Amino acid sequence: MSERDAERPVRGRRSGPFWPRTRTWLRRHWDLAALALLAMAPAVVPALGGALGGQVTIVFISCILALGLNVMVGSTGLVHLGIAAFFGIGAFCHAILTVPTEPFRWSFLPAAALSVLITAGVGLALGAPTLRLRGDYLAIVTLGFGEVVKVSLRNLEQITGGMKGLNPVPPPAAGLRLGGVDLGMQFAVDPRWFYALALGVLAVVVVALRRLERSRLGRAWMAVREDELAAAATGISASRVKLSAFALSSALAGLAGCLYAACLSTTADPNAYDFNRSVMVLCAVILGGLGSIPGTLLGVALLVGFDTVLAPWADAAIQQSGINPGGSMLLSFSGWRLALFGFVLVLVMRLKPAGLMPSRRMAAELREARA
Secondary structure (H helix, E strand, C coil): CCHHHHHCCCCCCCCCCHHHHHHHHHHHCHHHHHHHHHHHHHHHCHHHHCHHHHHHHHHHHHHHHHHHHHHHHHHCCCCCCCHHHHHHHHHHHHHHHHCCCCCCCCCHHHHHHHHHHHHHHHHHHHHHHHCCCCHHHHHHHHHHHHHHHHHHHHHCHHHHCHHHCCCCCCCCCCCCEECCEEHHHHHHHCHHHHHHHHHHHHHHHHHHHHHHHHCHHHHHHHHHHHCHHHHHHCCCCHHHHHHHHHHHHHHHHHHHHHHHHHHHCCCCCHHHHCHHHHHHHHHHHHHHCCCCHHHHHHHHHHHHHHHHHHHHHHHHHHHHHCCCCCCCHHHCCHHHHHHHHHHHHHHHHHHCCCCCCCCHHHHHHHHHHHC
8 A cells, every 4th residue: 555545534434624623513503403403303203293392392482581591690690580570571562462352463573573672671671770789689679570570460450361361362474374374273283383483583592692692792791790890991881781681681581472472372370470480490591501502502401391391291101100090299290390400400509510511701710719
């Protein structure tokens, strides 16, 4: 064998610059690769055309909600305990604009756009008087705001329907036909249509937030999170940066609320937007890793997927096996899920305090603080 033949790479072997570049891209953008696989999943997983498709769609919507909270807590360092309130505002605004019993009866896209703008405006209204608050004080304000919103949604029965909520919320593309196919009916009877819509919106949000991270605004968020005084000394307006985080976080929560109401065809009980949901989303962000988009998606997949997909399946399996014929909560899987949540969070915070997949900057900050 000549020297030239010996230097030539063997066909089929992972050599050359292509494989290392691909492996590096997958390691840095595995979330985008996962979204691409999820987009192809309905073609090979028939169960997504049934109840499983609706459950996974709720996980996608929860990912959008958690990414909005991550802008506040992870990127900007502002403690927020009322993200569920903006989730509910988005859901009820969308329902008011679309349900047949209300005078507006808008279609999905304009109603969702206006609902997102309203929710962002409410976020600005909350953020403006609280710019000087930090830490526990800001957490108390957002917690109180969440409770005020929940009670208001419950008591404004003439507008919100009270404890019954508003329904039926029409599906996207209601009344539209394409090639003789009623698109609205397809959304209503086939969960894969809403699965595709929620996944597409989530992909757009992920790509947009990735670009924002590298933008001037994203670097300003991180500068305020690390040291607000030093950021102000370099010419960054901390007030504007915080307000932008409030607005974007609220807008994403409102967008998730619009999709949630349209997916369920109802706004549900106002108690669905209580403090427990805010804590659940916050736990998902912390579990995955503060400031990390892939970590946030992983945290939601573990916590919300566990609660929405795995727990009902486990309960049904226990019921079919005859272990719990009386339906006792002590023998059901759902009865212990909160204890499991707490155990997992304690274990992760003990072994990986930065989260399962933190951002590099946040992990470096925590290492320096511990040192």
